[in-house]
Amino acid sequence: MEGQFAMAVHALQLLLEWHRLLILVLGVVIGLAIGCMPGLGGVVALAVLIPFTYNLDAPTSFALLLGVAAVTTTSDLIPAVLFGVPGTVGAAATVIDGHAMARRGEAGRAFGAGFVSAAVGGIFGALVLALAVPLLQPLMLAIGSPELLAFSIFGLSMVATLSGRAPLKGLTAAGVGLMISMIGSGTQTGTLRWTFDWLYLFDGVPLIPVTLGLFALPELADMAINRRKIASGAIAEVNLSSQWEGVRDVYRNWWLVLKCSALGTALGVVPGIGSAVIDWIVYGYAVRTEKNPERFGTGDVRGVIAPESSNNAKEGGHLVPTIAFGVPAGASMTLLLGAFLLHGLTPGPDMLTKNLDITYSIIWSLTIAHVLGTAICLVGARQLARFAEMRHAILLPMVMPIVFVATFQATRSWGDLYFLLFFGIVGWIMKRFAWPRPPMVLGFVLGPIFERYLFLSNEIYGASWMLRPVVIGIAILIAWALYRPLGGTVVRLVHEFRHLSREHLKLNGKAIFTLFLIALIVAALITSSGWPEIEQIVPRTACWAALIVATLNLITEIFGADQAATTVAGHGHALEEKSDLPMGVIVRRAVEFFGWLIGLVALAALIGFIPAIGVFVVIYMGIGFREPLPRAIVFGAAMTLFCYALFDRGLSVPWPQAVLGDWVPALRDASGLM
């Protein structure tokens, strides 16, 4: 133990040498900037920076990489609060209460609470990692496939809480999310499930288009529909004293912060469970355990504190299997493992003996990065809050291209954009009709983990996997998580079905959307009937379950009394847009908005991505929003330059070949952009 302490001090001294500290600060700044940009997260930042670490020594490299990786989930709060658009996949849950607070003029308080709980969570995760160092190996050996399976079921059980008052819709969404996650090559026989011979789908639908589609586009669409500033008083209000109020909120809710940090760290250990679901699971957990749960969703600061603390804590958890066994717990850790190899480091026992100083320097980097990140955010928040003051006519043309290219760089395929649009439209309709969206993400992310470990557990242990102590412990937790929401659900459903009547018969937009989902599920059932049995089990079970629940939902929609009473926003999804616009205007503006996006995709195919952004911004501002043309041109040029610098120079995205490049090859050769 004494040796370990000395090693920890030595590692800190290493890290505090000025050049390493400088690199760490640089990493933090890059990480913060990337976290602010919707769609870009730690994975992108690491992929870009790893090649630059070739010539750095190991502690310096990890200072840079962890500096970046740690803080993207700190600054992702900023667009989430200001615009309701999550900065990374991990900030979707923060949007609900954080954005509601901003609209009430409490952006500063949300910032203060969010940044500080992020730092506390991050330090908590690092501390757990530090304390766990001597135990890492036995800890990981105690967690086998059955335990991982139990964790994923625990995550799925949060669907009950996150469905709020719309349990049928929530379960349908979770089932559909699970079905979508089964697209791709099956793990057991390699059967290509629902890929329709489209190469893009062999690896499954990527996470980024799903989360950005479900959570970012609907907010942007509503911005385009309502055409008003997000918060007029926001900037006046974001200052140190309003943020201090948020800091005090963290202090007042210290027990919640600790619980959520612990849960975030624990979930972070499980390979595959990343920030896209950790925030929702912890949010659901907070709703389930806190007093006055009905206040969540209305701008309750606890709804910011819970996901923010857990999401930064998870990094410490992620590092446990990575360092101890070289098993990456998430996409960012896969990249970090690459950096280990690059520096001749072998994850495993060496990291706990011979290279213990590196391990501790990783832990220190993580800690210092979190503190630095939060400090910079607290100081800079006032400047960034100015963005919320902008008019929609300027904000939308600036944010849309970033979301658009950020999605494309996920796997660099056109498929990313098609799915972004698809999930954007679906997400917007879900938001309008008060369908909870988080269950869909939970089903989508946890589905493959569930399937994988279900088969492995059964193959290795037979049915006896259910009797392992940790599994039983988690099962009790699951029962407790399900008990209350399930009871309430049954009562509500019985009530609803008692009031069905032929007199209410109607076929409105809501019913048509449910019918669309049912058609999708039936099509999925038909196309999957020929698969080998073992590949059918999970996806088709999800299909049947979703089909039954969706049909019940359809019945309540067609024969139910007016649903005004039942569609009040429950926990886990944003408040329904309260707009006094007539339905016709809303639909027309929504069609226009998605029309513009489709136009952007088509334009990119025609003249290349970067030129398309310039043209799009000018037309969208000039014609779409009738801004003065000179202003539109200035903004168009600025956005083109910005996207060129970031995506072409910075991320060296290989651009797909555009039609114009085929016609005029000279242009392609000269610019490299088409």
Place this chain on the structure above:
Amino acid sequence: MRKSHRFFAAACVSAFALIAAVPVRAADVASFYKGRTVQVMIGFSAGGGYDIYARTLARYMGKHIPGNPTMVPQNMPGAGTLKVANYIYSVAPKDGTVIGTFARGIPMEKLLGRTVGQQFDATKFTWIGSVTDEPSVCVFWAASGIKTWQDMKTKPWKVGGSGVTSDLDIYANVLRNMFHLPGRLITGFPGGTEVLLSMQRREVDGRCGWSWSSLLSRDKHLMDQKLVTIPLQLGLEANPDIPGVPLVIDQTNDPKEKAALRMIFSRQVMARPFAAPPNLPPDRTKALRDAFDATMKDPDFLAEMKKLDLEVRPQSGLKVEQLVKEVYAYPPDVVKIATDAIKVAK
């Protein structure tokens, strides 16, 4: 003095002859590559084994190509590297400005009956070479009691796999099908490291398909502490570093079965393959292959690879090309034995 004069004259003549003998083409190649960039497409995400091989190659190979183009590595992961193989074969310009790397098993997939999504003919790639060959081995946790090939044939065992197209699954299935072994394959692990973790938990007994070099560089302590056993080598030639461990090819006397095994395990020879699009101008093919071979002898490159603990046992482009062609020329009955052997056995 005279002597040295004569020597000087001779040297001049021979030098001139050398310059003249190299076709004018070389100058063409140099002027083509001068100031250009050559993209190195990597079918994996940043940080993996293939990625490090490709990035290190890219850093040194440029200066061995006439005209010294800049080599720019670029990741294009997707569909188990099918995406990048298709890209190199049919989309990338066929002028020598794109080379790339993909999973070593990809060229044989079609032969083994998996054709979905493939838009290439493996024999027609312009093969540049493979940085190393990589013998693979079966590794068992010592406590499982599987120490020898004889044990594998007589005692029950469980090995882990990571999806039906992975080497782990293919090798395990081949062994079980062809030699009727009493083993089971438990598949669905995310990757080899997870299988190793599962071995340590004693959930599975071992894994068939672990590249010898990564076993040495990353998990040598397991061998030093005698925690693992190696009952079988998987490859075409016995590796002298693994003495006394039988080679899979030698375990059958049937020439057709031998050929089928050769077909399946040939991928170990081209362990880190690099290829360019088909139908390159011949002078550029030669330039790229020569540059690859020269890089493999470049002391700076070798020092870097040693620092990174990565093996270099270069296989020339020509050798890889011949191997792929040889394998694709096998008669249908051998192919059938091979495709039957890789089928999932339950």
